[in-house]
Every structure is written in structure tokens, then in C-alpha cells.
Amino acid sequence: MEKPEEEINEDDYDDQQELVEAFNEIEEEINENDFEIQTEEEIELILDENESDVEDTTEAVKKLPGVGEATLNKLIKAGFNSLESIAYTPPKIIKDESGLGDKTVEKLIKSSMELLGLGFKSAEAIWEHRKNIARVTTGSQELDDVLGGGVETGSVIEFFGEFRTGKTQIMHQLCVNVQLPKEKGGLEGKALYIDTEGTFRPERIIQMSEGLDLDYKDVLKNIVYGRAYNSDHQVLLVKEAANLIKEKNIKLIVIDSLIGHFRSEYIGRGTLATRQQTINAHLHDLLRLCDIYPDLAVALTNQVQSKPDVFYGNPLVAAGGNIVAHGSTIRVYLRKGKGEQRIAKVVDAPHLPEGEAVFSILESGISD
Structure with missing residues (x-):
């Protein structure tokens, strides 16, 4: 039985009205996200408002010119929840991970940079910052000395060497020591x-906790653990770490080891270029975290490989080639000594001379 003509027309009208209302909602959202030219006074006002609540980084992003709820949700979901994370990240990465358009991303980055004042600075200002850099003790005074006081924040430090040279032991010790009070060589933070x-x-x-008279239950609670089962998972965990750093007061990120999965998954010369590009992007994710969170330290372990063309001297070199060498701020080569002794040599650092330290691996942890 056919419906009356009036009823059909009324239903069609209702459908049209729903479409119009839906279109208007989309248009309002687009208009809300449109960027408007901001005066210097408006930008300064936003900066003043952000300074009044520096802890609420998400609120600072929300106050960027042209950021509506839709854009904000996309940014937060992709891990860009602070001005720093937007300003320091390449446009392509923000676009790919958030789904935002080119022009939107460019304006977001420009506005974030203006608010953060990311321009030229005097060398004196850099020196004042460097003087206040915090460090995590390794547990060995001798090793701390060759590192300039310990594992410094705002940098990526790489420990490489053969098996049983103490790489993993140092990583465990740093996870404990980072929780110590600052006067005892810690950062009063958690480890990932x-x-x-x-x-x-x-x-x-x-x-190691008992060696420092710490409650091991509290120490274990303050270590956030992630098991990476392949190289893609490893990269993903680092990206997810960005959302945990501020939430959980993470002061140290450990990756043990950096290149193991990459070496096992990318086999043969045909995959070498892809492998190196992926490792390079992975390292830059870590370096970017150090830029965003200057009170964060990143420590990596790396494997070694033999150079068959070396007939004299040590044929062992760090795996990963020049990509890893350039991606690490400080590089430390570990080798075995007598008994429980290990020898650490700083082989590359922008501010440290080459130097060696002897340390021991005891049941209570790393020591002189």
C-alpha cells in the first residue's frame, strides 16, 4: 500500500533538513578551526595566559590561534599535547600522525615557535642553561667523572660493547638511581x-635497591616497563612514551638494546638503506623527546660488530654505522677487565675529552 503524497513529501523535507543541519555543523567546525591573523598583542596575551599555568600544556595547545575541539582532539590523540611537541616536530610527521592538512600544520608550528621564542640566542644564554643541567649518577664515581658528572639530561647516551661488558647492568642501575634525591645523584623521577x-x-x-637502602617495592613501582617484540613495536613504544613522560614524571628512558631487532629483521644489502632510514627516524624521535623535555635523560645500549678488514688493533665497532654515531650525543665503549671489573671509554662527546674509567659490577650494583 502506497503512502499518501503528503507524507512522502514531509519525509523528504525532514531528510533534507537533517542534511542541512549536518552540513551546518560541519561548516561551523571548519570555521572554528580556520586560522585568523593574530596581532602581536594577541600573541603576547596568549603567552601571558600560558605562563600563568605552565603545567597545563594541553590548555596551551588549545589556546593556539585557530585550534578548535576537532583539531585539539586530533593533536592529542597523535601525542602532540604541548607547544614543544608541535614546534620541534617536522611538519610531515605531524600531518601523517594527526591527519591534519598541510596549511593547518604549518600555522600550528609557526604559532608554537612564536610563543616559545624559538629563535636565536646568545652563547651566554646557552651556557647558563648548560650550567644547570642535571645528571644521574651511574653508581661509580670514576665513571661519573669521565662523563662529566654522570648521565646528563637533554641528551642521548649510548653504551656499546660485547656481551658481558655491563651494558644491561648499567641500564638497571640507572633505573634505580634516577629515583634518588637530587643531592644523592638522582632526579627524583621514574624510569621507562x-x-x-x-x-x-x-x-x-x-x-640494587637494597644496596642503596631503598624500598624495592617502591623502586619497582617507579619503573614503567615495555617489552618490544619487533622493530615496529619498538618504534611505537617510543612514540607512546611521549604521552607518559609528563603524566608519570618520567626522567629516564632506557632502550636495551637499540639495534637488535633491526639487525635481525633487515637482512642483506638490499634492505640496508631502509633499515638505516628507519633507525635514523627512531633516533630522532628520541632526540626530539630530549628537546621537548630537557630534564629527561635517554640511555641506549648497542651491540658491536667486527670489521674483517682490520688486521691490527681492535676490529670491533658499534653496530648501526654513521646513523647511530650521529644520533647519539655521547658514546661510551665498554670492555671487560679483570674479574668483575669493566672499563668504560668515552669515545665521542661534544664537550668531553676521551677518557677511561674502571668500575665494578657487584651484587649490590655498579660501584668503583
């Missing part, structure tokens, strides 16, 4: 441990 080889051992953390 990305384990690619399945070598993280809570019982070792317990031994």
Missing part, C-alpha cells in the same frame, strides 16, 4: 624501560 632482548630482571633491581 623498553626491553628488546628480554633481559630486564626485577630481581636485579631488588638487589
Whole structure:
């Protein structure tokens, strides 16, 4: 039985009205996200408002010119929840991970840079910043000395060497020491441990905690653990770490080890270029975290490989080639000594001379 003509027309009208209302809602959202030219006074006002609540980084992003709820949600979902994370990230990465358009991303970055004042600075200002950099003790005074006082924040430090040279032991010790008060060589923060080889051992953390008279239960609670099962998972965990750093007061990120998965998955010369490009992007994700969070330290372990063309001297070199060499701020080569002794040599650092330190691996942890 056919419906009356009036009823059909009324339904069609209702459908049209719903379409019009839906279109208007979309148009309002687009208009809300349109960028408007801001005067210097308006930008200064936004900056003043941000300074009044520096802890609320998401609110600072929300106050960027032209950011509506839709844009804000996309940024937060992709991990760009602070002015720094937007300003320091290449446009292509923000676009790919958030789904925002080219022009929107460019204006977001420009506005963030203006608010943060990312321009030229005097060398004196850089020196004042460097004087206040915090460091995490390794547990060995001798090793701390060759590192300029310990593992510094705002940098990526790489420990490479053969098996049983103490790489994983140092990573465990740093996870404990970062929780110490600042006057005892810590940062009063938590650690994030990305384990690619399945070598993280809570019982070792317990031994090291007891060696420092710490409650091991509290120490274990303050270590956020992630097991990376392949290279893609490893990269993803680092990207997800950006959302945890401020939320959980993370002061140290550990990756043990950096290149193991990449070496096993990218086999043969045909995959070398792709592997190196992926590692390069991965390292820059870590370096970017150090820029965004200057009170964060990143420590990596790396494997070694033999150079068959070396007939004299040490044929061992760090795996990963020049990409890893350029991506690490400080590089430390570890080798075995007598008994429980290990030797650490600073082989590359922008502010440190080459130097060696002897340390021991005891049941209570790293020591002189």
C-alpha cells in the first residue's frame, strides 16, 4: 500500500533538513578551526595566559590561534599535547600522525615557535642553561667523572660493547638511581624501560635497591616497563612514551638494546638503506623527546660488530654505522677487565675529552 503524497513529501523535507543541519555543523567546525591573523598583542596575551599555568600544556595547545575541539582532539590523540611537541616536530610527521592538512600544520608550528621564542640566542644564554643541567649518577664515581658528572639530561647516551661488558647492568642501575634525591645523584623521577632482548630482571633491581637502602617495592613501582617484540613495536613504544613522560614524571628512558631487532629483521644489502632510514627516524624521535623535555635523560645500549678488514688493533665497532654515531650525543665503549671489573671509554662527546674509567659490577650494583 502506497503512502499518501503528503507524507512522502514531509519525509523528504525532514531528510533534507537533517542534511542541512549536518552540513551546518560541519561548516561551523571548519570555521572554528580556520586560522585568523593574530596581532602581536594577541600573541603576547596568549603567552601571558600560558605562563600563568605552565603545567597545563594541553590548555596551551588549545589556546593556539585557530585550534578548535576537532583539531585539539586530533593533536592529542597523535601525542602532540604541548607547544614543544608541535614546534620541534617536522611538519610531515605531524600531518601523517594527526591527519591534519598541510596549511593547518604549518600555522600550528609557526604559532608554537612564536610563543616559545624559538629563535636565536646568545652563547651566554646557552651556557647558563648548560650550567644547570642535571645528571644521574651511574653508581661509580670514576665513571661519573669521565662523563662529566654522570648521565646528563637533554641528551642521548649510548653504551656499546660485547656481551658481558655491563651494558644491561648499567641500564638497571640507572633505573634505580634516577629515583634518588637530587643531592644523592638522582632526579627524583621514574624510569621507562623498553626491553628488546628480554633481559630486564626485577630481581636485579631488588638487589640494587637494597644496596642503596631503598624500598624495592617502591623502586619497582617507579619503573614503567615495555617489552618490544619487533622493530615496529619498538618504534611505537617510543612514540607512546611521549604521552607518559609528563603524566608519570618520567626522567629516564632506557632502550636495551637499540639495534637488535633491526639487525635481525633487515637482512642483506638490499634492505640496508631502509633499515638505516628507519633507525635514523627512531633516533630522532628520541632526540626530539630530549628537546621537548630537557630534564629527561635517554640511555641506549648497542651491540658491536667486527670489521674483517682490520688486521691490527681492535676490529670491533658499534653496530648501526654513521646513523647511530650521529644520533647519539655521547658514546661510551665498554670492555671487560679483570674479574668483575669493566672499563668504560668515552669515545665521542661534544664537550668531553676521551677518557677511561674502571668500575665494578657487584651484587649490590655498579660501584668503583
